[in-house]
Amino acid sequence: MKHRGRHRRRRRGRALRATLAGTALALTAAATMITTSQATDADDPGPLKPLTASAETTPLRLTERDVPRAALDRLSASMGRPVGVRTVLADPDGALRDAADCTADDRRALPVEPAAARAYCWPDEATEGWRPGAVTTSGDADDDGRWGEHRVVVSGWSRADASGDGGGPARVAFVDAGDRERPRYTWVLLAVPVDGGRDYRGLGSAVSGMVWYQDKLLVTAGRGEDSALYVYDVDRIQRAAAPGTSPGRGPGGPSAAGARYVLPAVATYRANGADAPRPGGISLDRSTAPDSLVAHGSAAADGDGPALLWRYPFSSDPARPGLLETDPVAHAHPVEVYETELTEVRSVLSYGSGWYLGRMTGSPDGRGALWRQDADGARTTRCGADETHRCWSGPATSLSYWQETGEVWSQSGRMLFALPLADVDRSLDG
Numbered sequence: 001m002k003h004r005g006r007h008r009r010r011r012r013g014r015a016l017r018a019t020l021a022g023t024a025l026a027l028t029a030a031a032t033m034i035t036t037s038q039a040t041d042a043d044d045p046g047p048l049k050p051l052t053a054s055a056e057t058t059p060l061r062l063t064e065r066d067v068p069r070a071a072l073d074r075l076s077a078s079m080g081r082p083v084g085v086r087t088v089l090a091d092p093d094g095a096l097r098d099a100a101d102c103t104a105d106d107r108r109a110l111p112v113e114p115a116a117a118r119a120y121c122w123p124d125e126a127t128e129g130w131r132p133g134a135v136t137t138s139g140d141a142d143d144d145g146r147w148g149e150h151r152v153v154v155s156g157w158s159r160a161d162a163s164g165d166g167g168g169p170a171r172v173a174f175v176d177a178g179d180r181e182r183p184r185y186t187w188v189l190l191a192v193p194v195d196g197g198r199d200y201r202g203l204g205s206a207v208s209g210m211v212w213y214q215d216k217l218l219v220t221a222g223r224g225e226d227s228a229l230y231v232y233d234v235d236r237i238q239r240a241a242a243p244g245t246s247p248g249r250g251p252g253g254p255s256a257a258g259a260r261y262v263l264p265a266v267a268t269y270r271a272n273g274a275d276a277p278r279p280g281g282i283s284l285d286r287s288t289a290p291d292s293l294v295a296h297g298s299a300a301a302d303g304d305g306p307a308l309l310w311r312y313p314f315s316s317d318p319a320r321p322g323l324l325e326t327d328p329v330a331h332a333h334p335v336e337v338y339e340t341e342l343t344e345v346r347s348v349l350s351y352g353s354g355w356y357l358g359r360m361t362g363s364p365d366g367r368g369a370l371w372r373q374d375a376d377g378a379r380t381t382r383c384g385a386d387e388t389h390r391c392w393s394g395p396a397t398s399l400s401y402w403q404e405t406g407e408v409w410s411q412s413g414r415m416l417f418a419l420p421l422a423d424v425d426r427s428l429d430g
Helices: 002-031 037-042 054-060 069-079 085-089 421-427
Strands: 062-066 118-121 130-137 152-160 166-176 184-194 199-202 210-213 216-220 229-233 248-250 253-255 261-270 281-285 292-298 307-313 336-340 345-351 354-360 367-373 378-380 400-402 407-412 415-420
Touching: 054 307, 054 336, 069 184, 069 261, 085 166, 085 184, 130 216, 130 281, 130 400, 130 407, 152 210, 166 199, 184 229, 199 248, 210 281, 216 281, 281 400, 292 345, 307 345, 307 354, 336 354, 345 400, 367 421, 407 421, 415 421
Parallel strands: 130 210, 184 261, 281 345
Antiparallel strands: 062 261, 118 415, 130 152, 152 166, 166 184, 184 199, 210 216, 216 229, 229 261, 248 253, 281 292, 292 307, 307 336, 345 354, 354 367, 367 378, 400 407, 407 415
């Protein structure tokens, strides 16, 4: 029986690779149809420009604020003892489909070059009315790549408004990635305690950036929220008893906007003023000492300014697991800041000396570009007969590096996918 199961997995793996390769070839053929005039925005952005003046770095300072412990305890007292990730994974809402079983329309969201090594799609009924966002994994949470005995991917989503934008409430799916053929997921609402912990509301923002580090989940928030980052403790997940669609306590009990679990924020990081740059996307860099949080954003509140890249170190204090390093007045300061000539940056990853940046290109087919930029210059992926740079997935808003496996995870449309970082480096032009 074990041998037959292994052979089935091998055949299915070959079929999946053939499917993904076929999708990539089809998309590559489509990419060759892009005109020369459309490719003029592929100009080499050159090296990153370091910013060191205090006038350039001080606006990126964050202020840490804890949610009062009394408020969290009051919420727990009314909702029951908190549970952890293991309990959530053991109570799945559904399963993802392997890419071979996904529609051609779904697979069009995958990158052309480098191609995904494995990919899954979300069921229609699970994501209707929701907009995909960032991804993080247990590879961020712990350097052995596991949370307890589990390999986990966390996928962020937000409720789409009438325009199709994600304005909240926001939720995440904890995906048990141990079963490569049929990963199961469980929805958890991202919440913010209010009224001293007597109630809670949903996080009112798209989830454009997310990092799970140690026992904390850090999530970006748009300007509709008063903080730039919200911090969640994954050991404080609460059960929601009521099936209502609006977050918060109601006549039937606590509701989680259709989910069965609620994760309340335990801390926030406020930006340095209403017009200060905010992280648009974040990721974890384990190649620094200490580990660090990297971010991208715009220098202008309206998003029209140059793109900025910056880094905060995580605290090495055992009493502050998963939190940023702060000074005596609770300020987190960036230790590196750069300016890039690239525009429409949607995702960021830093590892070693390189910064990997995914960006929108405005092409009719929704293709994006993936660049690697550092102090010496920039390189991008190219594909198709005319070697267009539009090879990446334009809608993808996240890059998360699972160091233990060497994989980069991302999400585009209803597709959740992974590929080796080594494949990204090999795909870059010289």
